Amino acid sequence: MTQINVRVDGVSNTDDVEPRTLLVHYLREQLGKVGTVVGCDTSNCGACTVHLDGAAVKSCTVLAVQADGGEVTTIEGIAQEGVLHPVQKAFHEMHGLQCGYCTPGMIMASIDLLKENPNPSETEVREGIEGNLCRCTGYQNIVRAVQQAAGEMAGSAPAAETTGAQS
Amino acid sequence: MTVTEDAADLAPAKEVGKARRRKEDARLITGRTTWTDNMVLPGMLHIAVVRSPVAHAKITNVDVSAAKQAPGIIAVYTGADFAEEQGSIPCAWPVTPDMVNPGHPSIAVEEVNHVGEAVAVIVARSRTAAADALELVDVDYDLLPPVLDMEEAVKGEADLCHDHIESNTAYHFVFDAGEAGTGADTEQAFADADVVVSRRFVNQRLIPAFMEPRSVVVQPQGDNFTMWSATQIPHVLRVMLAMVTGIPEHKLRVIAPDVGGGFGGKLQVNPEEVIALLVARRLGKPVKWTETRSESLMTAHHGRDQIQYIDVAADREGNVKALRVRLLADMGAYLRLITPGVPALGAFMFPAIYKFPAYRFECDGIFTNKVPTDAYRGAGRPEATFAIERIMDELAVELGMDPLELRRRNWIQAQEFPFTTVAGLEYDSGDYDAATQQALELIGYDELRAEQRRRRESNDPVQLGIGFSTFTEMCGLAPSRVLGSLSYGAGGWEAASIRMLPTGKVEVVTGSTPHGQGHETAWSQLVADQLGVPFEDVEVLHGDTAVSPRGMDTYGSRSLVVGGTAVVKAAEKVVAKARKVAAHLLEASEDDLEFADGKFSVRGTPGTSMGIQEIALAVFAAHNYPEDVEPSIDADATFDPVNFSFPHGTHICAMEVDTETGMVKIRKYACVDDVGTIVNPLIVEGQIHGGLAQGIAQALYEEAVYDADGNLTTGTFVDYLVPSAADLPHFDTGNTVHAAPGNPIGAKGVGEAGCIASTPAVVNAALDAVRHLGVSDIRMPLTPERVWRALHEGGDGGARATAGTNAYGGAQTETTAGVSTPQSSLGGDR
C-alpha cells in the first residue's frame, strides 16, 4: 500500500492504495465518485475522462499513485454552486446524450478541448473528441452542443440552432 | 441543480410535437447516476468468471484448489457445482416445431462451445481478489475441432458443434407466399421471367457494444431476492429467471436502474445473471458481477451473421416478378432468448416496399463454435433491407435502368395504402415518392451526379458514388396473436398505470423500460396533453418489477407505439373516472361535462369548473364522491396492438472512393424518414442519428472476426472499430408524417429506422462510385483493403486476414480473462 494525497473536486483526500489501483477505481470505489465510469480496458472509449492537474486524461490509464499530490476534477465537480457548466447545459439543450454513459467523459473531454480551442469548427470538434466513443447519438448533437457551449463561454452565445428542427 | 427550459418551449398549447429537453438529462450530465456497477451493499461479494480460452473441447478436469486458497476468496464454483440447479438459458422462440435446442448451461459442465464460455466462478471479498484468482483455476481441455464456417457446417461430412445432436442445423424455416395464399408460385415466376439476378451477400457478425458494460447485483433477503441488472428487460428477465432457477416468481424482484444503452444487446437472459442469482442463494450474501469490455465483446451476444442467397426475377421493363431468399443464419453455439427468431422476423421484410407477385423464403439456423447471436438493433430487418436494397441495384444494372427509376416503378403507391404485401403484412401508411423527392433535394442530388460525371470523365483517382435505400420496416413489436402464430413464447402488449396523487402530481408507471430513449420525457408529454396537467407535474416510473409490475420492456421500436399507447389509454380511463367524480361534485350530468386543458366544465354554465388535479385531492380526502364508484381515479391499461407499424424513408449516401488506396469516405448523407406522428422531434432526430451511426458502422467499420481456432480477434475496442465523431459525417435529416392508423398517437416507431436503412445506402454508394471500373460487390465492412482488392483483383474483396492485430505490440486479443499468454512479457510505452 502507498499513501497518496489527492484533491478531488475541491476536497483533499489521504488514502492508502495499492500501486496497481487505477485512478478510476480509486475515484469510484474509495471515494464514491461514481459519476466517472469505466467503459473499456484499452484506453479507447474515454468514458472515464477526468481532468488531472488541468488536462483531460483517461482515468483508467493512470495509476492512482500517479495522481499523488495532484488535483483531479470529475464530472461531479464542474457545476459551481448549483449552476451547470456551460458544456453540461449545452449537452442538455442540444440533446447531446441519450443513455448518458459516455456523457461524463464526453463533457470532460469537451471542456478540455474548448480550453485549448475556444471556437472550434465542426471538424475540430469531431477530431477533438476522437478519444471518446458514444454508441447512441451518432455524435451530431454532441458536436452541436460543444459549439453551442463555445459560443456561450465566449459570452456571445449565438442563437442556439433550433434543436429538434431538422438540420 | 435545475435545468432551465427555453421560454419559447412553454408557448405551444400541446406537448406532443414539442422539442422538450429531456428530464433524464439532469442526472446524466452531472454524474448523479445509478448505474448497476455503482451499487455497493454491506457485505457484498464480487464475482469473476473463469472463461474458456478454447472454442470447442471436452472439459476433463477443473482444479480450483489453488484459487480457493488465494487471499480473500470466499468460494469457487464449477459447472458441476451448479449442474442441478442452473437449468438452461431460455430460448423463447422455437421458430419451428422441430427446432433443435442443445441446451445452454450458464456454467459449462462437460464441454465448452465457444471461447469465453464460463467454466468456473470465483467469489471474493473484492473485485481485485476475484480477478487475481482467475488465473489460479486450472482447467484441462480435450480439444475438439471448432465449427466456424456456416457453409462448411451444413455439408454432410462436417464436424459437429454439438455431438449429442445430429447436425449443425437448428431449424429449417420456410415462408412461401404461394403456400400461404399471399402470392403466386415462386418457382413458376422464376421459370417465366425475362431476367433473373442472383447474388450471395454476407451480412457480417456484429457486436452491439453498448457503452455500459453489463453488470448485475443480487441481494438475498430471506427467501426473497432483489436483482439489479443492466438489462433492457427486467420484466422478461424476472419471469425467465424464475423458470430457469425454480425461485418462485413472487420471490424475485428485478430492477433495471440507469442502463447505459442496449441496442438489443441487453435483451437477454445472461448466464452471468443466472450465476449471480445462484451464488447469492448459495451463500446468502449480496453479490456483484461487472464485466470488462473485453469480456463483453467476447461473451455478450453478437448480432447479424447471415449468408444470404438472393434471387430476383423481373421483366425487361423492370417490373419485378418474384423474390427468392435462402439464408444461412449463424446461431453461434447456443440458442439464447430469441436467437432463432431474429432471421425469422426478417423473413417478412425482404419484399420491402416493392410489389412482388411471388416470394419464397427459407432459412437454416446453423450452430457454430462462436458466441450466440441474438437481437441487435433492427434484428432481422436490417439483414432483409440490406439484401433487397442491394439486389435492386444489381437488377437495375442488369436492366440498364436508373436504380431510383426501378424502385419507383415497383414500389407501393401512396394511394394504395393500406397494402397487403406478398409476405402477408398489411402496410399502414406512407408516401415513398414524397420522402424520396424530399431526400433528393436535401442532398443536392443533381449537383452530385454532375460531379460524379466530371470525376469519371477526368479519370480522377477519387471517384464519387451515390447510393439509395428506400426502406420500410415492421415495428411496434408486437401484436400478441401474430407472435403466437410465429411460435414466440410471449405476447407483445404493454402495460401502464397512472396514479393521481393528492397534491395533483401524476405518477405514470410504464412497463416499457428505457435505457436511453427518453421515456420519462416523452411519456410526460403524452400525459400532460391527455390530462391537461403541466409537463413538470408528471413523473414517470419504470424498470422495477415491484414498482412497475407488468411490462414487456423496450426493443423492436415498440416503446412509444405500444407502451406510449398504454399510457394514453390509462390516461383516458383516469379522465373517465374523474368525470364521474366531477359530475358528482359539480352537481351536473356526466353528459354535460366537457374536459379540456385539465378542467371539467359544465356546458352552458360558464365559471363552473373543476380541475382534474383538484379532483385528485377530493378523491384522496374521499369525503364526498359518488356512491357507485371507488374513491380513486387511478387507472391501469394494457395495450395489445392489432398490427405492426411500418415506418419508411429514403436514405441517400454520397461516397468518395480513393481508387488508389481503397479508402472510402462519406461525402454527404441525407435521409427523410416517416415515423408517423412525432411526439418529441428532438428525441426522434437523436434516434435517427444514432441509428445512422450504427448502420454506417456496419457498412464501413465493424466486424466480429474469429480466427481459425475460434478466437475472437476483434476482442477489444482496438480491433472492433466503433466509430468516433471524427469517423462519421454530418447527417441531413428530414421527415414526412403519415400517422400510423394502428394507435391513437399515430406513431410508428423510430428506434431502429436509421440503423435498418443506412447500411445498403452506403454500400450502394461505394459500388456506384466504382461500378464502371468493374466492381459489382464489396463485402462489408468496406475496409480499404477489400475495396482495393475488389478494384484490382475482382470479386468482393474477399475475407480479411483473421489473425493478428497491431494492438499493443501485436499481442493477440484472445485475452481470455485469467489465461496468461506467451505475450505476457510484452509491453512498453507509447
Add this chain to the structure above:
Amino acid sequence: MIPAPFAYARPTTVDEALQAIADGGEDVKIMAGGQSLIPVMRLRLAAPETVVDLSKVAELRGVRDDGDAIVIGAMTTHHDVLVDPLIAQHAPLIAEATETVADRQVRARGTFGGALAHADPAGDLPAVALALDAEFVIAGPGGARRTVPAADFFVDYLTTALEEGELLVEIRVPKLAGEWGMHYEKFNRVAQAWSIVAVAAAVRREDGQIAEARIGLTNMGPTPLRARAAEAALAGAAASADAIAAAAQSAAEGTSPSSDLNGQADYRRHLAQVLTRRAVTAAAGL
C-alpha cells in the same frame, strides 16, 4: 480489468531511476506515459514485478536547443511536443506525426521517448525519428551515457538497443541545413487506430530538383524502415509528379510487412508506394 500486483518506484532523478531499475528485480518495466503499458497490464498481457514510473523525473522533460541539434527529453509528452516552438521550427515532421497519435487525452500523458522505446512498428514516431536521423542518448548503470543512431536503435519487433538496466534519456534531432519540406502521410481506418501504413518524408529541394529525400516507413516490417531505394531514386531527380511517382514505385523494396486484420502484406506494399508518392509530393511542396 485490474493489473496484477507490482512493486512501484517513482524516482525523481535519472540516477534514482537507474538505481530503481537496478533494484527492481528480474522483470522491471519502465513506465513513461503509461498509455500503452497500463492497458497491456490491465489485460494482463504484461505482469511486471516492478514498475519504475518516470513521470516525476523533471530532467527528462522538455526540449532544448543544442547548437546543431534540438534535444527532446524522453519524458516530453506528445502534447508538449505539439506546442514546442523548437520542434515546430526544426522538426515539424515530429509535430505533424504526433498530432496523429491516438487522441488528446492519450497525448496529454503519452511521451515521445516512451513511444520510441516501445518501438511498436505501427507507432508513428519511430519512422519519423528514423527519417530525421535522430540519435538516442541512453543512460546505463552507474550513469554512463552512450549515443545510438536511429538506424541502430530499432533492433526488432518491440526491441531496441536499450539493454537491461538502461534508460532512454533524450533524443537528439539534428537540425537540417538547406530548404527542407516535410510531411507525414498516415493511413488508418478510424481516428484512434494505429497506422496500417504511414510514410514520413523529409525532402530537400535545390534548383528545382530534389537534392535529398529521407523516407521513413511505419508498419512495413518488424521495425521502422527507411525506403532506401526510393530515396536513392529521388536524389537528384526532378521535382516533378512523374519523377516522384517513378521513385515511389520502389518504396516497398526491402520491406517485410505483416498480414493482419487491417491489411495483408501485398496490400501494405502497395500502400507504401502510394503513400510515399503522396508524402514526398507534399514534402516537396508540389
